[in-house]
Structures are given as C-alpha cells and as structure tokens.
Amino acid sequence: MNNFRKVFTYDKSINWFPGHMAKGLRLISEKLKNVQVIVEFEPIVQHKDRLIVYNKSDLAHPDTEAVITKAFKEYKNQDVVFTNATEDLNVRGIIKYLASKARPTWTASGEEFATTVMVVGMPNVGKSSLINSLRRIGVRRGKAAPTGAIPGITRTVAGTIKVLDSPKVYLIDTPGVMIPHIADPVAAIKVALTGAISDHLSDEEVIVDYLLYRLNQEQDFGYVQMYNLQEPTDDVREFLPQVAKYIGALKKGGEYNLPLAAQFLLKQYRQGKLGRHTLDNLSPEFLEQFLTRSEDDDLVNQSRRQQKKAKKVEERRVRRFQQAQKQQRNASGEQQRRV
Ligand SMILES: Nc1nc2c(ncn2[C@@H]2O[C@H](COP(=O)(O)OP(=O)(O)OP(=O)(O)O)[C@@H](O)[C@H]2O)c(=O)[nH]1
Ligand SMILES: [Mg+2]
Incomplete structure (x- = not known):
C-alpha cells in the first residue's frame, strides 16, 4: 500500500491556558531581575544571556542535531545544547557554561560568586528533569524538582535549587508555559x-x-x-x-x-x-x-500586555458595579423619602 495521505487535515483549535500557566508567566516576569542566565527551550524571554537546550534528544531523529546546530549558528550565532536529562547526557557542559557566568553577589553570609539561572520552556519538555540532572552531576545530590510524564507537573516558581558549590550556581524551576492559542x-x-x-x-x-x-x-x-x-x-x-x-x-x-x-x-x-x-x-x-523572525513579542511581553488589559477590564467592572450600587442606593433613598 502506498497511497498514503499527502496532507493531514484538521481544523479544530485547541485552547489551553490553565491558571497556573498565567501565574507562571507573571512570576517569571517578576523574578527576571534577579536572574543572570536563562536556560530556555524556546524564545520565551528576551534580552538575557540565554542558553538554548533541546532536551529529549534521545527521542529526536538523529539528523536533527546537526541541522539545528548549523541553523542557530548561522542565523543567531547562538550555541545550542542537545541533552538527555534522564541519562545526564551533555549536562556537564551546561554546568561549565553557567559557572562561567558567576559574578560577585552579597548574601547574608557575605560575598559569594554565584549565578542564578531560570529554566523556562513548554510543558513536559524536561525542565525539572534537567535541573535534577544538573544537580546529580554538579553536587551529587538527589532529585529536588518534581517531574512526571504529563504536562503541568511544576505548578509555580518556587525557590532556587543549587547545582554547583563553587562558584555557586542556583537554578529556578518554572511551570511550562506556551501561547494560549495555537493558530494552526x-x-x-x-x-x-x-x-x-x-x-x-x-x-x-x-x-x-x-x-x-x-x-x-x-x-x-x-x-x-x-x-x-x-x-x-x-x-x-x-x-x-x-x-x-x-x-x-x-x-x-x-x-x-x-x-x-x-x-x-x-x-x-x-x-x-x-x-x-x-x-x-x-x-x-x-x-x-x-x-530570523522578530522576537519583539515574546511570551513574557504578551503576558504583561494581557495582564494590563485584564487589570483595566477589572477596574472598569468594579467602577460599573460601584456606580450601579450607588444608583440603587439613590433610588431606594428616593423611594423611602416618597413613602
Ligand atoms: N526520553 C526522555 N525522557 C525525558 C527526558 N527528560 C525528561 N524526560 C521525561 O519527560 C517527562 C517530563 O519531564 P519533566 O522534567 O517533569 O518536564 P517539565 O518540563 O518540568 O514539565 P512541566 O513541569 O509540566 O512543565 C518525565 O516523564 C521525564 O522522565 C529525556 O531527555 N529523554
Ligand atoms: Mg517541571
């Protein structure tokens, strides 16, 4: 049999933007100021030192790595790392890179050299697994970030997880995020x-x-x-x-x-x-x-705009509600006077 379909047709759209994702985007945007490096699985945040990771490389077609590496070099002059977080493949290089970004920071116990890194990407790509893998290799410690085979395991932006002692490298895990509506x-x-x-x-x-x-x-x-x-x-x-x-x-x-x-x-x-x-x-x-597409409109920017819009809508709703209450009070006052 060789008369297979040449195209796949489907026209139902999927909308998925659960509450934890909206909150996740807000927290990512808030905590960005304390972060030196972003480890990302797609362009979510811009204007930061970023390292692009393609995880689950064991599942990808073997040709993918060479093609993607060449394209990122050519169009972005950007290195890309291919990892398998379950087998700790290629994570040592990431630790080295993150350590090279350490800078002096003041903490309660004095000055220390440290890098704080935020890990962002779509749900289920292996962000938390990668953090655990970095920790296994960097400080020989066990699992610190919960992982699982379904999307939406990490629910919030919690504290930092140490993956190296000297210099100190701290990672921040985040919930998987993506655009609320995929057009195609x-x-x-x-x-x-x-x-x-x-x-x-x-x-x-x-x-x-x-x-x-x-x-x-x-x-x-x-x-x-x-x-x-x-x-x-x-x-x-x-x-x-x-x-x-x-x-x-x-x-x-x-x-x-x-x-x-x-x-x-x-x-x-x-x-x-x-x-x-x-x-x-x-x-x-x-x-x-x-x-080569413009990255002016990354997810964090979109989310900031959406929050501003939502705030305005909410303010308008509250104003309308207060006005309605006032009118009601006036009307009942009027009625009482008439009685
Ligand atoms: N084959 C393979 N599986 C992986 C790899 N990394 C992670 N996984 C599996 O993928 C699933 C998702 O991993 P998580 O680390 O929870 O993914 P996440 O990006 O943190 O997901 P959310 O928190 O839901 O956004 C788990 O079942 C992992 O065991 C990998 O490199 N290769
Ligand atoms: Mg996670």
Missing part, C-alpha cells in the same frame, strides 16, 4: 503528540491519526510487525482496533477499548518505542524564517 490546528496536534498539551483537550484518536500519518510519511513501518498488522494502513479506524486487540484492551461487552489503545500508543511514542522522530519542519527555508 495541525501545529497544535503536533504539540499534543509530544505531550505538551493535556491529551483530553484534543481528541486522542486524532493525535494517533496524526502519528499514523507521520509514520507513513516517513515510511517507518515498524508498527506493522509490532502490533501484528497484515500491512501498513493509513486509516486510524483500522489501526486502533488492531492495537486494542494486540494489547487486549477490551470493554465490558467485549468491544475494543479504542481510547485505551490510543493512550497506549501515545505513551509508546513518547517513550521512543516507535522510533526517533522530529515533528518540526527542518527544511532550510523554514528554519531561516523561524530563526
């Missing part, structure tokens, strides 16, 4: 497939359909043997029952449990069991456009 529905599905958006917000079957589309596009047919299929398929309604059958996902009446099969597949994909894939467009044209 297929882009949102990609983000959901990586696990950055809660699965239930989009349809799990649609995410699996996109996964199937990508596997076929890349001619990565390992799934055929893996789940006992006869041949590749481009139809998720054919694929999911096969997977349900293979894993024995049945409902009470004996029907296939398709949502369970979908969840199973997403988990497999996110653990790299379906191969190493990069969903981003890595064409030279796209990378040039992406890396």
Whole structure:
C-alpha cells in the first residue's frame, strides 16, 4: 500500500491556558531581575544571556542535531545544547557554561560568586528533569524538582535549587508555559503528540491519526510487525482496533477499548518505542524564517500586555458595579423619602 495521505487535515483549535500557566508567566516576569542566565527551550524571554537546550534528544531523529546546530549558528550565532536529562547526557557542559557566568553577589553570609539561572520552556519538555540532572552531576545530590510524564507537573516558581558549590550556581524551576492559542490546528496536534498539551483537550484518536500519518510519511513501518498488522494502513479506524486487540484492551461487552489503545500508543511514542522522530519542519527555508523572525513579542511581553488589559477590564467592572450600587442606593433613598 502506498497511497498514503499527502496532507493531514484538521481544523479544530485547541485552547489551553490553565491558571497556573498565567501565574507562571507573571512570576517569571517578576523574578527576571534577579536572574543572570536563562536556560530556555524556546524564545520565551528576551534580552538575557540565554542558553538554548533541546532536551529529549534521545527521542529526536538523529539528523536533527546537526541541522539545528548549523541553523542557530548561522542565523543567531547562538550555541545550542542537545541533552538527555534522564541519562545526564551533555549536562556537564551546561554546568561549565553557567559557572562561567558567576559574578560577585552579597548574601547574608557575605560575598559569594554565584549565578542564578531560570529554566523556562513548554510543558513536559524536561525542565525539572534537567535541573535534577544538573544537580546529580554538579553536587551529587538527589532529585529536588518534581517531574512526571504529563504536562503541568511544576505548578509555580518556587525557590532556587543549587547545582554547583563553587562558584555557586542556583537554578529556578518554572511551570511550562506556551501561547494560549495555537493558530494552526495541525501545529497544535503536533504539540499534543509530544505531550505538551493535556491529551483530553484534543481528541486522542486524532493525535494517533496524526502519528499514523507521520509514520507513513516517513515510511517507518515498524508498527506493522509490532502490533501484528497484515500491512501498513493509513486509516486510524483500522489501526486502533488492531492495537486494542494486540494489547487486549477490551470493554465490558467485549468491544475494543479504542481510547485505551490510543493512550497506549501515545505513551509508546513518547517513550521512543516507535522510533526517533522530529515533528518540526527542518527544511532550510523554514528554519531561516523561524530563526530570523522578530522576537519583539515574546511570551513574557504578551503576558504583561494581557495582564494590563485584564487589570483595566477589572477596574472598569468594579467602577460599573460601584456606580450601579450607588444608583440603587439613590433610588431606594428616593423611594423611602416618597413613602
Ligand atoms: N526520553 C526522555 N525522557 C525525558 C527526558 N527528560 C525528561 N524526560 C521525561 O519527560 C517527562 C517530563 O519531564 P519533566 O522534567 O517533569 O518536564 P517539565 O518540563 O518540568 O514539565 P512541566 O513541569 O509540566 O512543565 C518525565 O516523564 C521525564 O522522565 C529525556 O531527555 N529523554
Ligand atoms: Mg517541571
């Protein structure tokens, strides 16, 4: 079979901006003044010394690293680090870089050389895992930041976590943040497939359909043997029952449990069991456009603007409420006088 879909069509938009994310952006913006370096997973904050990290490199297509490194060098003159936080891969270099940024600061116990670093990025990319990894390597200490396989594990911007003693390097973990509305529905599905958006917000079957589309596009047919299929398929309604059958996902009446099969597949994909894939467009044209676009409007700026607007709306609401109360009081006073 080789008449696979050439494009994936989907037009439902996903909105996900939970309260902790809005608060996270506000706190990131407030605490920025105390930070020397930003370790970031995408442009969220500008005008700071920044180190760009591509984590979960074990899950990405092996060609990704060379292509991204070259493009960042060419268009941004910026180094990029590829890490695997679960295996402490390439984290030593990050510690060295952060240590090189240390400067004298005054603390309760006198002067010390220190760097304070904020780690920012989308949900579930491995920010907290990277902090734990840096800590394992830098001070040989155990896990300090909670981690988990679903987005939204880190809920707030808490205190600093020490990852090096001399000079002192402190890290600040932050909740995953992203734009409230991704305009392109297929882009949102990609983000959901990586696990950055809660699965239930989009349809799990649609995410699996996109996964199937990508596997076929890349001619990565390992799934055929893996789940006992006869041949590749481009139809998720054919694929999911096969997977349900293979894993024995049945409902009470004996029907296939398709949502369970979908969840199973997403988990497999996110653990790299379906191969190493990069969903981003890595064409030279796209990378040039992406890396030369204006960064004037980063997420923190957007969030500041949104907060200002929300404050005005709230002030207007309170004014209207007070006016209405006053009018009511006047009216009832009038009535009483008449009585
Ligand atoms: N394969 C792989 N998994 C990773 C890597 N780094 C982290 N993970 C896993 O990815 C999941 C998310 O990790 P977290 O560190 O909680 O991610 P986060 O960015 O802090 O997420 P939020 O706090 O929700 O924004 C966890 O299940 C980690 O074990 C990596 O380099 N490779
Ligand atoms: Mg976290």
